Each structure stands twice: as structure tokens, then as C-alpha cells.
Amino acid sequence: MQDERNVTVHELIGEFLAARAVRKPSVHTLQAYRRDLTSIVALVAPGDEGASLPLAALSPRVLRGAFARFAADRAPASVYRAWSSWNSFFTFLVTEGVVAGNPMPAVDKPRMAPLSPKPLRGEDTPEQLLAAVSRSDERQRDPWPERDVVVLALALCAGLRLSELLALRTGSFAGRPGERRVEVAGKGGRPRTVPIEPELDAVVERYLVSRAQRVSRSTDVLLVDGRGQPLRRGGLQYLVESCFRRAGITDRVPRGAQLHALRHTFATRLAEDGANASEIMRLLGHASLTTSQNYIEVTSAQQRAAVRANRTNRALGRLG
Structure with missing residues (x-):
């Protein structure tokens, strides 16, 4: 010592x-x-x-x-x-x-309340966002819908964080057709593997084809700007914000969430479709099972609120 x-x-x-x-x-x-x-x-x-x-x-x-x-x-x-x-x-x-x-x-530390998930509001908002961004917008100085869609899709369908998106390389995708996956350099240096479905794989492939046509500069960084330079944190944040504006959904994005709202949407939909906390933890790279459990608890509360709003329940209350 x-x-x-x-x-x-x-x-x-x-x-x-x-x-x-x-x-x-x-x-x-x-x-x-x-x-x-x-x-x-x-x-x-x-x-x-x-x-x-x-x-x-x-x-x-x-x-x-x-x-x-x-x-x-x-x-x-x-x-x-x-x-x-x-x-x-x-x-x-x-x-x-x-x-x-x-x-x-x-040494005392503050007691932190569990962070509440902040997914996009509206049942069909993710689909509306993807549809709007997939179309070229002539108001943009240099429209690149394939690049913009792949950013949104990797957050919405694989739950990637902003830092994880920036760390992706062209070789981060592996596996045979039907068994494709993306290798992610996760938070705190924790690597993880996320399965990707054929639809997301096709989105990635379309982006790579467009990237080869647009950019001559050689780099293995997956996400680049129009000059072939790797996207940086501020540039990626601005890209996502501009996608929300183009889709007209800025009022459905929780304050302060931005790209993280897409990741939260991925996790919330997993919970709604029956995934357990352990599965959500592995897919999103959470360090704690408690964080993953939050999505399930929020989903259960939403379901109970929906049942409570049923007019038949209120009619039963009047029978007494």
C-alpha cells in the first residue's frame, strides 16, 4: 500500500x-x-x-x-x-x-427519485415521424433522408443512446440474414449486442449505399455529415431536432428528452408488448434492473388509467 x-x-x-x-x-x-x-x-x-x-x-x-x-x-x-x-x-x-x-x-448524498420514462406522446407518432423524414424536404439545404431515417430508426428500433450512435462504425453490423445484430459500445464501457430485424437492416443498407454515392472521403465512422466528416454530438442533436420540426411533432416530444425520447419509446413499446425487466435491461444496456422496471410500472399505470376512464366503470358506480 x-x-x-x-x-x-x-x-x-x-x-x-x-x-x-x-x-x-x-x-x-x-x-x-x-x-x-x-x-x-x-x-x-x-x-x-x-x-x-x-x-x-x-x-x-x-x-x-x-x-x-x-x-x-x-x-x-x-x-x-x-x-x-x-x-x-x-x-x-x-x-x-x-x-x-x-x-x-x-458522506451523505441526495436521494434521487426514479427517473420517469419520457417516450414520444401519441400512439402513431413514431410512424408519423419516420414517414415524414423519409421524404426529401426541398426546404433543406442538403437533404439526406436515408441518413436521417437511419438515425431515427436505430434509436426507435434498437434503443441506442446519442453517444452509442456516434460510436458506431460501418463494421458494427454483423450476422447472417435473419440473424443480424449491431455491436454497441455502451455507457460506462459496457458492450452489448442488439438484434436488428430485416426492416431496420434494410434501412441501414440504403443509408450505406447513399453514403457511398455522396461521400468520397474514407472513414469507418457510420454517421457522417454531407462533407464526409463524422457527426459530432451537437450536429446529431440538431439533426434529430430538425426531424421533429419537419414532421410537425415538436409538441409531442417531452421537454429535455429529444433523442432520448426515441430510446424511451423503444423501451416503452417493449414493455407494452410484454417484455420483462431483464429483457429490457439487456437490450438497452441498463446498469440496474430497477431502471428497466420503471418502464413496466409506467405501462401498468397507463393501462390502469385507461381502464379507469372506461364509462362502464363509472356506470357501475352509479348502481349503488
């Missing part, structure tokens, strides 16, 4: 981030880890003192005080994320033999 008095927190944060980078997380994830860790260090040792802060200085009492100040002007979700980052950091240090134990259980 290393001597805590001679090692700085700054050095160990670097080692932790390097170890995490091997898992190939998104750049956004690594930046969030660094921001959460250095923000607390800055509260413990402001200014230049943070660079030489020894690990031994981070007692449970010091960490509790730093987190109390951190939480003063931040949302519970931000505090919870920072707590999780520090918990992962100390778990890494325990595994590496740097410290004997993890002090984070002694």
Missing part, C-alpha cells in the same frame, strides 16, 4: 482517468469525471494548494464539509453525480491498494 502522505490527489486523479480511458467511455463522460473530482479538490484546497493536496487530507470529515459547500448552489442530480464520481475514484484506489477503505459511505 502506498504512503498516503507522499501521494497527491492530483496525481491519483490522473491515474484514475487513465484507467477509465481504457474502457473507451465518451469524451463527455471523462470530462464529467474530471470536473466532479477537481471541483471538490478546489473546495478543500483553493487555488494552487490543490495541486499538492495529499490524499491523507481527504478524511470523511473534510469530504463531508466540501460536499456540503458543493451542494449549496447545485441541483441534487449534480451533487449525486459528483458523489458517484468520488465513490468510483475511491473504489479504484482501494482496488489499487492505495487506500485501505472507501470513505464515501460516510
Whole structure:
């Protein structure tokens, strides 16, 4: 075990981030880890003192005080994320033999309510969206319906996250006809395989044909812009928002969901069609079965509300 008095927190944060980078997380994830860790260090040792802060200085009492100040002007979700980052950091240090134990259980964290699924509203909204986007819109500067449809379809029919879409390569699709699948680099570095049906496979193939005709630049990144450059996070978000506008369904997209609403629609429809929580967990790459169970519970509540709205039930109530 290393001597805590001679090692700085700054050095160990670097080692932790390097170890995490091997898992190939998104750049956004690594930046969030660094921001959460250095923000607390800055509260413990402001200014230049943070660079030489020894690990031994981070007692449970010091960490509790730093987190109390951190939480003063931040949302519970931000505090919870920072707590999780520090918990992962100390778990890494325990595994590496740097410290004997993890002090984070002694530091309070906000109690987070389960996140409610936010699918697209309206029974036929996904179908309306796909139909509208599949047609060329002359109002666009450079319409590319095959590319736009494949983005929507991979979220609606395979449940891919934004970061997972950006990580796809042309070789991410494999398998014989009828047994096709897409290999996904999931959240937290967890890979998963999602089966794709012939209809989605055909959408991917049409996009690849159009891509070869439009783009001469050689890259194995699946999703590119009109110049052949890999799509970035902001570009993909804008693409999805423009698809909603073109389809006239912006009022049916839950606030703040955007592309994630498509993934939630995929999961909600799985639950409506009888998939259990374990199946949803595997297909969507959830880390917790509880997250997957949320879709089933919401679907059950919607079904009960529909039954409750039945006028015959109200008539029965009047019989007494």
C-alpha cells in the first residue's frame, strides 16, 4: 500500500482517468469525471494548494464539509453525480491498494427519485415521424433522408443512446440474414449486442449505399455529415431536432428528452408488448434492473388509467 502522505490527489486523479480511458467511455463522460473530482479538490484546497493536496487530507470529515459547500448552489442530480464520481475514484484506489477503505459511505448524498420514462406522446407518432423524414424536404439545404431515417430508426428500433450512435462504425453490423445484430459500445464501457430485424437492416443498407454515392472521403465512422466528416454530438442533436420540426411533432416530444425520447419509446413499446425487466435491461444496456422496471410500472399505470376512464366503470358506480 502506498504512503498516503507522499501521494497527491492530483496525481491519483490522473491515474484514475487513465484507467477509465481504457474502457473507451465518451469524451463527455471523462470530462464529467474530471470536473466532479477537481471541483471538490478546489473546495478543500483553493487555488494552487490543490495541486499538492495529499490524499491523507481527504478524511470523511473534510469530504463531508466540501460536499456540503458543493451542494449549496447545485441541483441534487449534480451533487449525486459528483458523489458517484468520488465513490468510483475511491473504489479504484482501494482496488489499487492505495487506500485501505472507501470513505464515501460516510458522506451523505441526495436521494434521487426514479427517473420517469419520457417516450414520444401519441400512439402513431413514431410512424408519423419516420414517414415524414423519409421524404426529401426541398426546404433543406442538403437533404439526406436515408441518413436521417437511419438515425431515427436505430434509436426507435434498437434503443441506442446519442453517444452509442456516434460510436458506431460501418463494421458494427454483423450476422447472417435473419440473424443480424449491431455491436454497441455502451455507457460506462459496457458492450452489448442488439438484434436488428430485416426492416431496420434494410434501412441501414440504403443509408450505406447513399453514403457511398455522396461521400468520397474514407472513414469507418457510420454517421457522417454531407462533407464526409463524422457527426459530432451537437450536429446529431440538431439533426434529430430538425426531424421533429419537419414532421410537425415538436409538441409531442417531452421537454429535455429529444433523442432520448426515441430510446424511451423503444423501451416503452417493449414493455407494452410484454417484455420483462431483464429483457429490457439487456437490450438497452441498463446498469440496474430497477431502471428497466420503471418502464413496466409506467405501462401498468397507463393501462390502469385507461381502464379507469372506461364509462362502464363509472356506470357501475352509479348502481349503488
